[in-house]
Amino acid sequence: MKATNVLEELKRRFPNEPEYHQAVEEVLSTIEEEYNKHPEFDKANLIERLCIPDRIYQFRVTWVDDKGNVRTNMGYRVQHNNAIGPYKGGIRFHASVNLSILKFLAFEQTFKNSLTTLPMGGGKGGSDFSPRGKSNAEVMRFCQAFMLELWRHIGPETDVPAGDIGVGGREVGFMFGMYKKLTREFSGVLTGKGIEFGGSLIRPEATGYGNIYFLLEMLKTKGTDLKGKTCLISGSGNVAQYTAEKVLQMGGKVLTMSDSDGYVYDPEGIDREKLDYIMELKNLYRGRIREYAEHYPGVKYVEGARPWGEKADIALPSATQNEINGDDARQLVANGVMAVSEGANMPSTPEAIRVFQDAKILYAPGKAANAGGVSVSGLEMTQNSIKLSWSQEEVDEKLKSIMKNIHEACVKYGTEPDGYVNYVKGANVAGFMKVAKAMMAQGIV
Numbered sequence: 001m002k003a004t005n006v007l008e009e010l011k012r013r014f015p016n017e018p019e020y021h022q023a024v025e026e027v028l029s030t031i032e033e034e035y036n037k038h039p040e041f042d043k044a045n046l047i048e049r050l051c052i053p054d055r056i057y058q059f060r061v062t063w064v065d066d067k068g069n070v071r072t073n074m075g076y077r078v079q080h081n082n083a084i085g086p087y088k089g090g091i092r093f094h095a096s097v098n099l100s101i102l103k104f105l106a107f108e109q110t111f112k113n114s115l116t117t118l119p120m121g122g123g124k125g126g127s128d129f130s131p132r133g134k135s136n137a138e139v140m141r142f143c144q145a146f147m148l149e150l151w152r153h154i155g156p157e158t159d160v161p162a163g164d165i166g167v168g169g170r171e172v173g174f175m176f177g178m179y180k181k182l183t184r185e186f187s188g189v190l191t192g193k194g195i196e197f198g199g200s201l202i203r204p205e206a207t208g209y210g211n212i213y214f215l216l217e218m219l220k221t222k223g224t225d226l227k228g229k230t231c232l233i234s235g236s237g238n239v240a241q242y243t244a245e246k247v248l249q250m251g252g253k254v255l256t257m258s259d260s261d262g263y264v265y266d267p268e269g270i271d272r273e274k275l276d277y278i279m280e281l282k283n284l285y286r287g288r289i290r291e292y293a294e295h296y297p298g299v300k301y302v303e304g305a306r307p308w309g310e311k312a313d314i315a316l317p318s319a320t321q322n323e324i325n326g327d328d329a330r331q332l333v334a335n336g337v338m339a340v341s342e343g344a345n346m347p348s349t350p351e352a353i354r355v356f357q358d359a360k361i362l363y364a365p366g367k368a369a370n371a372g373g374v375s376v377s378g379l380e381m382t383q384n385s386i387k388l389s390w391s392q393e394e395v396d397e398k399l400k401s402i403m404k405n406i407h408e409a410c411v412k413y414g415t416e417p418d419g420y421v422n423y424v425k426g427a428n429v430a431g432f433m434k435v436a437k438a439m440m441a442q443g444i445v
């Protein structure tokens, strides 16, 4: 396999899908060497079968808004690969959603899920519906209409969706309710459910906490930890909030948070009480981050910008893809950042990744660092299957140990001759090998 040839062919067959091409290129360029050690893989054309999703469902979602207008959105589910378990991956509701974005996310998810060591394949879905500015009733009607199509393609042993951008506990609850009504079955078909109906403790916290557990493992390799370290966090949604919470618990200082309108910089640090304010603002009132700066004196709000120009020890991108470009990365490095650990999926552009790696700073790609979310989703599936609920401590311990194992796998496959750990290569090779072996064993299907 020659990575560039495979990529060119994919670009020819699936044009106008830049995010999908970007994710595939990153993986192929790092697994090429390992792949070529196994001529049997190439004979079975494993690489194309791994890059092209098993199937994609695409449908129209029609719903009625509060004013009685009939609205349409597009709905999708990309079932990428189920060699090691049922398809598993979140649902994203955001105006920017398109097939390229969902294909990149489903592709990444396949390797991430493999890394967790849990039996989960990769998938992703969503809609170009944006919950922003919609009433509760509108969100409910949309979720119900979306599930009216999706339900026939998913199931607890087939495909188990979860949340992602724009899909939190509220949306998962509405979708679960409709699935249950349609199938007359109470099952673990979605994860991220409410705690009263099959949800797992620590699931809301899992992605953010997991990212910090991973970061701590990386810092340990440099003989340090988070105490007294300053952190830049982007986003103020689920991942960002619990990333901030864990940073505070570990003795770090959170300087920034953001949303799609801009970022806030608090030189005093966003402490526990201030984080509670953000959680209430975002989760209860669905407000804007700008209001934080209006509420607390001495806080700077920068409209239409991302926080990467600020000086700090650690960067924790937790909003969306391609939110750190080459210039941002150079600025971060010039300001002395020592670690970047990705809560979001693919937040750094390929150029930004090169800048971090050339500077030899600790850099963890999302598929390793944010795998805590899907890991606890996997634990939620297990609890649903055995009809038991584990305690907070039990789930948190399991999460910690999974993140530690992922870190070890990255070090094993990603350590370069000079001792620098290329976490991108480590995560890709470790994730790839397991899926590849399972696919080989299962024949040409």
Ligand code: NDP
Residues within 6 Å of the ligand: 094, 163, 164, 165, 166, 167, 168, 207, 234, 235, 236, 237, 238, 239, 240, 258, 259, 260, 261, 318, 319, 320, 321, 343, 344, 345, 370, 371, 373, 374
């Ligand atoms: P949320 O919807 O809860 O929060 C997303 C945050 O990012 C919001 O603050 C949002 O601002 C901001 N944001 C979204 N899109 C953009 C954009 N285009 N530009 C700037 N800011 C933006 O989502 P999550 O916290 O769940 O997800 C964040 C990231 O983490 C995503 O990349 C997701 O794929 C990834 N992830 C999530 C997991 C999970 O368990 N939830 C698991 C693994 C990865 P605004 O309010 O203005 O829209």
